[in-house]
Amino acid sequence: MGEVDPAFIQDLEHRPKLSITQAEGIPLIDLSVLNSPDAVSDPSTLDSLVSEIRNACRDWGFFQVINHGVPLEQRQKLEKAARKFFAQPLEAKLKVRRDELQVSGYYDTEHTKNVRDWKEVFDFSVHNPTIVPASTRPDDKEVVEWHNQWPEYPPELREACEEYAEELEKLSFKLMELIALSLGLPADSFYGYFKEQTSFIRLNHYPPCPAPDLALGVGRHKDAGALTILSQDDVGGLEVKRKSDGEWIRVRPTPDAFIINVGDIIQVWSNETYESVEHRVMVNSERERFSIPFFFNPAHYTIVKPLELLTSEKDPPRYKPYNWGKFFVTRKGSNFKKLDVENIQIYHFKISELADRLGETLSVK
Numbered sequence: 001m002g003e004v005d006p007a008f009i010q011d012l013e014h015r016p017k018l019s020i021t022q023a024e025g026i027p028l029i030d031l032s033v034l035n036s037p038d039a040v041s042d043p044s045t046l047d048s049l050v051s052e053i054r055n056a057c058r059d060w061g062f063f064q065v066i067n068h069g070v071p072l073e074q075r076q077k078l079e080k081a082a083r084k085f086f087a088q089p090l091e092a093k094l095k096v097r098r099d100e101l102q103v104s105g106y107y108d109t110e111h112t113k114n115v116r117d118w119k120e121v122f123d124f125s126v127h128n129p130t131i132v133p134a135s136t137r138p139d140d141k142e143v144v145e146w147h148n149q150w151p152e153y154p155p156e157l158r159e160a161c162e163e164y165a166e167e168l169e170k171l172s173f174k175l176m177e178l179i180a181l182s183l184g185l186p187a188d189s190f191y192g193y194f195k196e197q198t199s200f201i202r203l204n205h206y207p208p209c210p211a212p213d214l215a216l217g218v219g220r221h222k223d224a225g226a227l228t229i230l231s232q233d234d235v236g237g238l239e240v241k242r243k244s245d246g247e248w249i250r251v252r253p254t255p256d257a258f259i260i261n262v263g264d265i266i267q268v269w270s271n272e273t274y275e276s277v278e279h280r281v282m283v284n285s286e287r288e289r290f291s292i293p294f295f296f297n298p299a300h301y302t303i304v305k306p307l308e309l310l311t312s313e314k315d316p317p318r319y320k321p322y323n324w325g326k327f328f329v330t331r332k333g334s335n336f337k338k339l340d341v342e343n344i345q346i347y348h349f350k351i352s353e354l355a356d357r358l359g360e361t362l363s364v365k
Ligand SMILES: O=C(O)CCC(=O)C(=O)O
Pocket: 202, 204, 218, 223, 230, 232, 237, 238, 279, 280, 281, 291, 292, 293
């Protein structure tokens, strides 16, 4: 990436502080009880785990998990393959380039809030093919299939990705069960939404940056899906906006842990009992960094709205229903369009605050 192009430069107010607030950090939750036979025969052993999840989702929107059941070898295999892929010359990576029609593959010009991110990525869908709406037009019912594309090198990348996806999908369902229980719902409440999921995985590579005080690896944003499960290496750089005071807090890398965050969809489903929290990634001038987020997303036809069991006359729905597939393809497409338009966001569907904004055109009447 070389010299710092002005496209990467953050506005003053969004530039990172190079001194780090690590504080006591986000909660660390041990999931080992899920793998013990007692948890099945005696659900009360789950109770304290469920309340840890509830507190973490409510107070932070972020937590780390250990003893999660995903084999370390699987993760290391993928990390190694990802390093080999990104170490290739740009021409080789561009052979599996992403574009408006082919959304899986390599990409190095992602923008967050219209500022370019200091990173390169490789995306693939968890279910191949993935079915999505053919267009962003609300009245168009046509669907298309997204197919993954795989590079020739390294040859083991495809298998590593597919095996990892399978493991992470299992973990996502377990976490959604815990989140359902933490909201007072039956454990399997969310299962139905994810049968034909639109989940995808991103391999992120953040090269060293000569101006870590001006640019960001990923600018401040919230994740649009239901849940994100992130694997980060030992370099560090992820920062979370602390709900209590709006301070940016660095998430300390913990060996073999995953970082979990509540996405916008859980915010809507839970009618804001849990909130999707803003985060960003700092880069540094010495060490490259790798991370792998798994974005757990429902089927394209899912109409996202506050769950009836979590709303009442006293606490009425705070969002209008919206179609996830249309939202998702609008987001995916926006990276290839004009840079001065605002991305679609859930607040466009917020009741009483939305009026005639962009969301109005996509909401389900
Ligand atoms: O690399 C990271 O630590 C986080 C990346 C992220 O937030 C994202 O890709 O949505």
